[in-house]
Amino acid sequence: MVLLLFLLANPAFCVESAEVKHGAFLGAKTTAMPAWFKDSFLDLAEDIADGKDQGKRIMVYFHQDGCPYCNLLVEENFADESIKSRMQQSLDVVEINMWGDREVISVNGRSLSEKQFAVAKKVQFTPTLLFFNERGKEVLRLNGYLPPAEFKLALDYVIGKNEENLKFSKFVKQNLTPGGELIAEPDLFLSGPVDLQKLKAGGKPFTLFFEAGNCQSCEKLHKNVLADPDTRNMFKKLNSLQLDINSSHKLIGLNGAETSAKQLAEDLNVNFVPTIIFMDGNGKEIIRSEAMFKIFHSQSMADYVVSGTYKTEGEFQRYLSARAEKIRETGQDVDIWK
Numbered sequence: 001m002v003l004l005l006f007l008l009a010n011p012a013f014c015v016e017s018a019e020v021k022h023g024a025f026l027g028a029k030t031t032a033m034p035a036w037f038k039d040s041f042l043d044l045a046e047d048i049a050d051g052k053d054q055g056k057r058i059m060v061y062f063h064q065d066g067c068p069y070c071n072l073l074v075e076e077n078f079a080d081e082s083i084k085s086r087m088q089q090s091l092d093v094v095e096i097n098m099w100g101d102r103e104v105i106s107v108n109g110r111s112l113s114e115k116q117f118a119v120a121k122k123v124q125f126t127p128t129l130l131f132f133n134e135r136g137k138e139v140l141r142l143n144g145y146l147p148p149a150e151f152k153l154a155l156d157y158v159i160g161k162n163e164e165n166l167k168f169s170k171f172v173k174q175n176l177t178p179g180g181e182l183i184a185e186p187d188l189f190l191s192g193p194v195d196l197q198k199l200k201a202g203g204k205p206f207t208l209f210f211e212a213g214n215c216q217s218c219e220k221l222h223k224n225v226l227a228d229p230d231t232r233n234m235f236k237k238l239n240s241l242q243l244d245i246n247s248s249h250k251l252i253g254l255n256g257a258e259t260s261a262k263q264l265a266e267d268l269n270v271n272f273v274p275t276i277i278f279m280d281g282n283g284k285e286i287i288r289s290e291a292m293f294k295i296f297h298s299q300s301m302a303d304y305v306v307s308g309t310y311k312t313e314g315e316f317q318r319y320l321s322a323r324a325e326k327i328r329e330t331g332q333d334v335d336i337w338k
Contacts, residue, residue, distance in 0.1 A: 023328035027296075028066030031074050036084075037061075038092040042114075043105040054135040057158060059087075061095045062118055062128040064317070069145040069292070069338045070127045072337055075152050090159045091131075098317070100125055107136040124287055124316040125211030129145060131158045139163040140337045141220040145292050147217075169271050173246075180213025182244055183222045188235060189242040192259075194251035196283070199239060203281040207307045210265050210275040212246055217291055219273045225293045234302040238278075245273050254283040278305045286310050296324075296336050 040047050044058070051058050063070040077083055087093065098106065100114030112120060121130065124143070131140040131154075140158050142151075150172075157163065157171050190199075190208070199206050226232055243261040251261040259267075268276045268277060268285075275290040278301065286305055289297070300320050304310055313319045324334045 014017075020329070020331040023331050024333040025324065025328060026333055027068050029068045029071035030066065031063070031071040033095055033325070034074065034078055034084075034164060036093075038094050040092075040094045040227075042094065042102055044094070044107050044132070045105065045109065047092060047094055048107070048132055048134065048136050054092075056090055056092050057134065058132045059093050059158075061093055061130070062098045062121075062123045062130075064098050064126045064210040064245075067126045067281040072294065073127050073145055077146075077148050077280050080148055083148065083152060083155065086155055087157065091155075098126060098128075107132070112258070120316065125289065126317070133161070133163070138233075140168055144180070144289055146272065146290075147292065147316050150291060153162045167266065167269075169266050169269060172271050179246065182211050182213055182242055183218060185222065185226065185242065188232065189240050194241060194243070196241075196254045196264075197252055197256040199241070200254060200279075200281065200283040202239070204239060205278060205286065206267075206282050207235070207302075207305075208277045208279065209240060209242045210245045210270045210273055210277070211242060212244060212273045216242075217272075221274045221293050221298075225295050225298050228295050228299070231295055231299040231302070234299050234306060237306045238302065245270060273295055276301070280310075287316055294336070295338050296334065 038047065044060070049056050078087070096102075096114050096117065098115060098118035102114050104112050104114055104117040106112060106117060106120070110120075120130075124314060127142075127145060129140075129142040130138055131141045140154060140163065142154055146154065153172055153175055154168075156175075157168055162168075162171055211221075226235065243264065245261060245265045247261040249262055250258050251264070253264060253267075265275075270277070270290070272291045274293070275288060276293075276298075277288040278286040280286050287301060287310070289301060299319070300323055301316070303323065304319055309319055312318075322334070327334050
């Protein structure tokens, strides 16, 4: 009774007590662009022509403010002397803010803002790296952060002009050949013979996990990300298949023809393990991520698909920001680097 009288006499206390404290946003990192990046007017055809005259190719680097993956790329990969020296010698780097308003002239001469260009190139993650040859053709695309060892392979491929004779996925397999058994997750992945056409016929989105044995990044995915209860429960709402990228065992592909996980990975341009590809009920790719995974982003990708948001919001980064804000409004912290 005393408490009730106190609250009636102090209505401001009631309002203040009812307010939920906004959760913190954690994990964002500020990144300074290296001074050796090209001072570009963002006319890509002109940049490619200039690079050709100097014996260089062009790398377009999409980033965004606060992106910890971009920070890692700059402060770990680009700070590695062996990587830095090769890039300075053989590549011109053109940076583009995926939310920016500067004018970009695309290879085909189209004038767009940075954010429009990012949409046109279907950039869903930062960093995203596009490598162009001397004729203005895109020869390699990297979605998301790759550790130095894998990133060096990408440089070897592009600088060595290996795209003229070999797909990047095959180039990677020639240089990275992990073997052994996959990490078993019987409660998470479908068991039995793999029939993707039958799975597609169900009309529901599904997920393909391409992994390999003795793969440290795969172990991190299972131990650090899929072990998180909320993330695991989100993935359990999807039909998920675990596929060995090195396996030649027969399975039924999306078109009903006999294939293998190894061939399917090549057909889908899977370059690194682990790679997670989310498919809609028609067997069309919605979104993918590869090599490095964190809890918030992985959980958000699954939720993006499970909730059906991908049908109305084509830009995953906008969905990601909205989801983070919605969680923070409940008083929970959001750590994008966890």
